[in-house]
Amino acid sequence: GLGDVYKRQALRTVSRKDGLSLASAAFVSTCDGKKSSSGLSYKWSVFNNDVQQLTAVSVSKDNSRFLLPAFTLNAGMFYQVSVSVSAPGNTQASSASVQVFVQRGSIMATIKDGSARTVRVSSLLVLDASSSSDEDLLGVTGSGAGLQFSWSCYQTAPVFDTSCVLSLIHI
Numbered sequence: 001g002l003g004d005v006y007k008r009q010a011l012r013t014v015s016r017k018d019g020l021s022l023a024s025a026a027f028v029s030t031c032d033g034k035k036s037s038s039g040l041s042y043k044w045s046v047f048n049n050d051v052q053q054l055t056a057v058s059v060s061k062d063n064s065r066f067l068l069p070a071f072t073l074n075a076g077m078f079y080q081v082s083v084s085v086s087a088p089g090n091t092q093a094s095s096a097s098v099q100v101f102v103q104r105g106s107i108m109a110t111i112k113d114g115s116a117r118t119v120r121v122s123s124l125l126v127l128d129a130s131s132s133s134d135e136d137l138l139g140v141t142g143s144g145a146g147l148q149f150s151w152s153c154y155q156t157a158p159v160f161d162t163s164c165v166l167s168l169i170h171i
Contacts, residue, residue: 011099016136019070020100026064026085039088040064046073047080075104075136105135107147127151 014020024042027035042063046056056079060067066081073079082097112128119125129149130142137145153164 011101013101013103014073015105016073016075016102017070017105017138020066020068020073020081022066022081022083022098024064024066024083024085024096026094041086041088043084043086045082045084047082048074048077053079071136071138073100073102075102077102108133108135 012020012022026040026042044058044066046053046068053073056068056072058066059069066083079100079102080097081100082095084093084095086093110129110131110133112131117125132145132147132149133141134145134147141147155161155164
């Protein structure tokens with residue numbers, strides 16, 4: 001008969017930017033007691049809230065492995081990935097599934113030309129954070145990634161002062 005399809009964990013947590021890789025370990029027990037995985041057929045399925053995600057298709061060349069590219073699954077969501085394995089000439093099939101949580105990535109705040117500047121009193125300071133990014137989004141930065149910016153200014157030296165004598169322009 002067809003042996004069990006094994007899974008490593010009941011819940012996997014991945015980042016959207018890293019994609020997803022799963023492996024199955026199925027086998028058929030032969031009459032002489034040996035285990036064989038040759039000729040097995042694998043069918044992988046991905047579900048979110050009981051709805052099959054038809055766009056989540058494995059790119060692995062090995063059908064016993066499930067490999068999704070980065071940015072295929074949505075951040076903050078739970079998915080169920082199932083595999084069904086059958087053997088040629090055998091009506092039995094074995095299946096297993098794993099829950100996958102796609103955790104939200106970090107917001108990466110970046111200020112052009114670094115985070116330390118020296119300027120003269122009452123001079124103009126231009127701060128550009130448009131290259132800031134969201135790890136869950138590919139190829140977009142700043143406001144194009146839906147990021148919103150909030151700036152504050154205070155004097156740290158020669159003495160701390162909550163007021164700011166600089167004129168700030170935010171790009």
